[in-house]
Amino acid sequence: MPRYSPSYTLAARSMLEGGVIAYATEGVWGLGCDPLNEAAVSRVLALKSRPENKGLILIAADIKQLAAYTAGLEKKKLKLIIESQGKGMTWLIPNLGVAPDWITGGQATLAVRVSNHPSVVGICEAYGGAMVSTSANPGGRPAATNLITVHRYFPNLIDVIVPGTTAGQNGPTEIRELETGRIIRPKQT
Numbered sequence: 001m002p003r004y005s006p007s008y009t010l011a012a013r014s015m016l017e018g019g020v021i022a023y024a025t026e027g028v029w030g031l032g033c034d035p036l037n038e039a040a041v042s043r044v045l046a047l048k049s050r051p052e053n054k055g056l057i058l059i060a061a062d063i064k065q066l067a068a069y070t071a072g073l074e075k076k077k078l079k080l081i082i083e084s085q086g087k088g089m090t091w092l093i094p095n096l097g098v099a100p101d102w103i104t105g106g107q108a109t110l111a112v113r114v115s116n117h118p119s120v121v122g123i124c125e126a127y128g129g130a131m132v133s134t135s136a137n138p139g140g141r142p143a144a145t146n147l148i149t150v151h152r153y154f155p156n157l158i159d160v161i162v163p164g165t166t167a168g169q170n171g172p173t174e175i176r177e178l179e180t181g182r183i184i185r186p187k188q189t
Contacts, residue, residue, distance in 0.1 A: 008122035011160045015127055019159030020044055022136050022150050023119045025059070026088040027169030027188070028143035029136040029150050031158070032059070032123070041102045044132060047157060049139035055105030057090055059113045059133035061124035066112050069130075072096045077178050086116035088173040092184060103132070113173060119164040135172055143172055 011021045015034045020043050022031055031047065033040035035058055045052060060066045063082050070078055073093060081091050092109040099110045113133065115121065124131060135143035136150050144150045145166060150158070171188030 005122060007160075007162045008119075008126040011123045011162050012126035012128070014160040015040070015123075015131060020047065020157075021123070021160045021162060022144075022154070022158045023123060023162040024164035024166045025117050025120060025133065026115065026167045026173060027171050028145055028166060029147070030059070030133045031136045032131040032133055034127075035103050035130060035132045036100065038100065038102050041132060044134060047154060048134065048137065050134070051105075052102065053105040053107075055107050055109075055111060056103050057111040057113055057133045058099070058103065058130040059115055059120055059124070060130035061115065061121040063114055065124055065128075065130045066114070068098050069093070069096065069110055069112060071098075073178075080178065081112065081114060085114040088167075088169045088187065089113065090173045090175045090185075091178045092175060093178045109177070111175065117167050119162050123162060 014021055018037050018040045020031060020033050020040060022029055031044050033044050090111050090113040092111055095104050095108055095110045104110050137143045138153055144153055174187035175185040176183050
């Protein structure tokens with residue numbers, strides 16, 4: 001599939017207009033939107049029945065798309081994020097005051113991931129930056145691992161659903177603190 005397939009362009013346009021999209025990631029389907037659009041983020045949280053204080057992940061196709069959020073990190077810490085691309089690793093980095101509270105949940109950290117999943121790369125490149133990424137499931141339900149489950153969970157509630165499949169990872173990504181290396185959420189096996 002070309003990087004700028006019509007579905008990626010449609011998803012990017014929808015996010016720019018405040019829409020919520022669904023797309024496949026490394027191990028589960030995700031919900032995404034423009035991270036700087038508070039109304040869109042609120043809609044994602046409402047779809048999931050997710051409390052605001054939990055925060056959300058920013059996912060990108062390239063570390064450059066996270067530059068505003070990673071500008072103050074030491075080079076060796078930044079290298080850890082870059083080297084984890086494609087490994088299904090989400091990092092909690094210090095919030096340098098750039099990310100809004102509706103993304104961080106008012107926390108002192110920000111969750112970021114650089115992905116090489118074709119859907120994520122295509123959408124982020126068409127959009128021109130990082131997007132929100134959170135598992136596609138209502139609170140308390142298992143994360144959607146296929147398109148059918150996304151439709152079942154959110155009938156007619158998502159603006160654009162990008163066709164695709166997960167990369168075969170079992171479940172959501174591992175989450176680690178960048179400063180300490182401590183695992184917050186282990187990789188599922």
